[in-house]
Amino acid sequence: xxxxxxxxxxxxxxxxxxxxxxPANRGVILGIGDDAAVTRLxxxxxxxxxxxxxxxxxxxxxxxxxxxxxxxxxAVNLSDLAAMGATPLWASLALSLPRAxxxxxxxxSAGFFALARTWNVALIGGDTVRGPAGATVTVQGHVRxxxxxxxxxxxxxxxxxxxGRPGDAVxxxxxxxxxxxxxxxxxxxxxxxxxxxEGRALVGIASAMMDVSDGLHDDLGxxxxxSGCGADLDAGRLPLSRRLVSAVGRExxxxxxxxxxxxxxxxxxxPVRREAQLARxxxxxxxxxxxxxxxxxAAGLRWSMDDKPFRFRDRTFRHFA
Amino acid sequence: xxxxxxxxxxxxxxxxxxxxxxPANRGVILGIGDDAAVTRLxxxxxxxxxxxxxxxxxxxxxxxxxxxxxxxxxAVNLSDLAAMGATPLWASLALSLPRAxxxxxxxxSAGFFALARTWNVALIGGDTVRGPAGATVTVQGHVRxxxxxxxxxxxxxxxxxxxGRPGDAVxxxxxxxxxxxxxxxxxxxxxxxxxxxEGRALVGIASAMMDVSDGLHDDLGxxxxxSGCGADLDAGRLPLSRRLVSAVGRExxxxxxxxxxxxxxxxxxxPVRREAQLARxxxxxxxxxxxxxxxxxAAGLRWSMDDKPFRFRDRTFRHFA
Numbered sequence: 001x002x003x004x005x006x007x008x009x010x011x012x013x014x015x016x017x018x019x020x021x022x023p024a025n026r027g028v029i030l031g032i033g034d035d036a037a038v039t040r041l042x043x044x045x046x047x048x049x050x051x052x053x054x055x056x057x058x059x060x061x062x063x064x065x066x067x068x069x070x071x072x073x074x075a076v077n078l079s080d081l082a083a084m085g086a087t088p089l090w091a092s093l094a095l096s097l098p099r100a101x102x103x104x105x106x107x108x109s110a111g112f113f114a115l116a117r118t119w120n121v122a123l124i125g126g127d128t129v130r131g132p133a134g135a136t137v138t139v140q141g142h143v144r145x146x147x148x149x150x151x152x153x154x155x156x157x158x159x160x161x162x163x164g165r166p167g168d169a170v171x172x173x174x175x176x177x178x179x180x181x182x183x184x185x186x187x188x189x190x191x192x193x194x195x196x197x198e199g200r201a202l203v204g205i206a207s208a209m210m211d212v213s214d215g216l217h218d219d220l221g222x223x224x225x226x227s228g229c230g231a232d233l234d235a236g237r238l239p240l241s242r243r244l245v246s247a248v249g250r251e252x253x254x255x256x257x258x259x260x261x262x263x264x265x266x267x268x269x270x271p272v273r274r275e276a277q278l279a280r281x282x283x284x285x286x287x288x289x290x291x292x293x294x295x296x297x298a299a300g301l302r303w304s305m306d307d308k309p310f311r312f313r314d315r316t317f318r319h320f321a
Numbered sequence: 322x323x324x325x326x327x328x329x330x331x332x333x334x335x336x337x338x339x340x341x342x343x344p345a346n347r348g349v350i351l352g353i354g355d356d357a358a359v360t361r362l363x364x365x366x367x368x369x370x371x372x373x374x375x376x377x378x379x380x381x382x383x384x385x386x387x388x389x390x391x392x393x394x395x396a397v398n399l400s401d402l403a404a405m406g407a408t409p410l411w412a413s414l415a416l417s418l419p420r421a422x423x424x425x426x427x428x429x430s431a432g433f434f435a436l437a438r439t440w441n442v443a444l445i446g447g448d449t450v451r452g453p454a455g456a457t458v459t460v461q462g463h464v465r466x467x468x469x470x471x472x473x474x475x476x477x478x479x480x481x482x483x484x485g486r487p488g489d490a491v492x493x494x495x496x497x498x499x500x501x502x503x504x505x506x507x508x509x510x511x512x513x514x515x516x517x518x519e520g521r522a523l524v525g526i527a528s529a530m531m532d533v534s535d536g537l538h539d540d541l542g543x544x545x546x547x548s549g550c551g552a553d554l555d556a557g558r559l560p561l562s563r564r565l566v567s568a569v570g571r572e573x574x575x576x577x578x579x580x581x582x583x584x585x586x587x588x589x590x591x592p593v594r595r596e597a598q599l600a601r602x603x604x605x606x607x608x609x610x611x612x613x614x615x616x617x618x619a620a621g622l623r624w625s626m627d628d629k630p631f632r633f634r635d636r637t638f639r640h641f642a
Contacts, residue, residue, distance in 0.1 A: 034405070034472050034547075035531055035532060036401045037369070037370045037371075038368070046360065047360045047368065048358070048359050049357055049413060050413075050446065051447045053450050055453065057452075058450060080356040081356075083356035083357070092372035093372070094372050096376060127373050129375075131374075131379050131453065136415040136448070138370075140368075140370065140461075143359070150355050151354075152355075210355075226355075
């Protein structure tokens with residue numbers, strides 16, 4: 001039993017790093033410190049809930065800065081809400097650590113709360129346990145009644161679009177320990193940006209949406225399969241970043257964009273009749289939005305480039321997955 | 322990258338063991354299978370959210386039956402809702418496993434869903450990852466506006482009460498691998514019963530409430546400290562079970578009841594003016610409810626027995642905690 005006692009007890013740890021650092025936010029009636037939190041949802045709204053876990057050695061390499069881990073465990077969940085077109089409200093954090101050190105917790109909580117403040121997400125509870133290094137976050141958000149997007153409503157003829165520059169993040173991950181590697185690519189892995197504003201703006205325009213976490217090709221397959229469709233895709237249109245191409249070459253860049261994962265971009269489909277509306281909506285965005293293909297009736301993904309079939313080896317990051 | 326691929330992929334695993342086994346329930350608009358779940362809270366109600374993580378080797382020993390792990394990860398969270406007087410609605414499960422085997426998952430999900438069906442809790446989402454054996458659950462429930470109990474409202478003069486037989490669970494845990502040990506004690510550790518009905522019935526009667534998970538003495542300290550009070554307690558009134566006393570003797574039984582943990586009973590305080598109402602309410606319960614002391618103004622816990630100070634060594638199970 002004595003061996004179970006860590007240097008820093010839970011109450012001290014929560015008080016020092018978590019309890020009073022959360023942004024105040026709408027609807028929190030009872031926050032951290034009791035058996036459960038009590039919150040109030042805006043009238044006429046529905047609750048949107050996502051849960052994602054990240055563990056060292058699986059979702060991020062040993063040696064990842066704790067600030068990036070704090071950012072990441074919240075970001076991957078906010079990305080799920082973005083994919084629904086939802087607005088985040090509250091988060092719960094289950095933090096598991098082999099040892100609780102002040103230095104680690106200071107950095108972790110700094111990363112977590114910097115992102116939480118950006119989106120006004122209140123930490124309302126959770127759990128800290130001695131165990132393998134990892135963090136599980138549940139984020140709760142809201143949408144006006146019925147105003148959310150799912151994966152299952154893409155229809156033949158819809159255009160297929162993606163935000164940002166898929167492939168950068170995985171390249172950054174592969175280069176984490178490499179001297180002289182691109183700092184910008186590394187940041188794209190370490191500090192993914194949840195596309196919450198963009199996700200919300202696409203409600204009423206997109207027919208289906210999801211976030212890209214397991215690789216564009218794999219996630220495209222999931223979206224089409226959920227919608228009972230397939231897709232014609234143009235590998236020549238993949239929005240490769242210049243820094244990715246200069247770091248690994250154009251062919252490898254294409255492969256990473258298709259099979260890399262960890263992008264946390266939005267993948268969505270838009271009916272032809274809403275293309276003008278889409279164009280108006282995205283015209284003000286700094287984020288690139290690129291059409292990479294068209295939904296078709298027949299199942300399966302058919303990639304081409306320069307009007308020839310485009311082949312690649314499907315090796316996706318999968319965490320059971 | 323290839324080493325990341327497990328035998329059973331995530332979609333198969335979720336489809337086979339989780340997706341279609343959840344009870345249908347109020348307010349689930351979009352359940353498992355998309356980026357997030359969409360649910361609707363009853364009008365005029367507030368949302369109550371709890372998150373607890375359990376890991377092998379920390380919260381349950383290696384060799385614990387997977388059915389008990391499935392039960393436990395949900396039960397400990399339901400116990401948190403019970404402590405608020407809330408009614409559970411939905412759960413999210415982040416399951417982490419070194420290997421996903423069908424036999425393990427069949428048993429785990431059987432344990433999880435048996436309890437979920439008892440309380441009509443819908444599984445609305447989560448995550449399955451390859452990693453250290455453990456499960457993090459977030460449970461969401463509801464209360465009528467303002468109708469919940471917290472830890473911070475005990476007042477001097479209130480009686481201090483506890484449900485059930487604290488100490489049984491930890492004795493069962495210590496005897497897990499022991500031949501000829503009490504099956505009933507073991508069951509009390511392996512299958513804790515969340516006191517949801519009792520918790521709800523105590524709203525409007527109790528002044529403060531929490532669940533006993535870290536040991537009665539430790540948790541009493543937390544409740545009194547949150548309320549800015551102390552307590553006079555009678556160790557002679559501890560509701561020790563006959564099987565606990567016969568298994569370990571009366572003195573050890575008292576120690577386990579005070580410092581054991583894993584009880585998941587309710588600890589609550591009741592103002593004198595509501596004692597008659599309490600008596601009426603608990604008269605129909607099969608569960609014993611015992612008064613063990615009185616809240617006093619001065620901080621600290623003062624244990625006595627036979628009108629003499631009662632001393633014991635405080636060795637509590639703590640998971641950072």
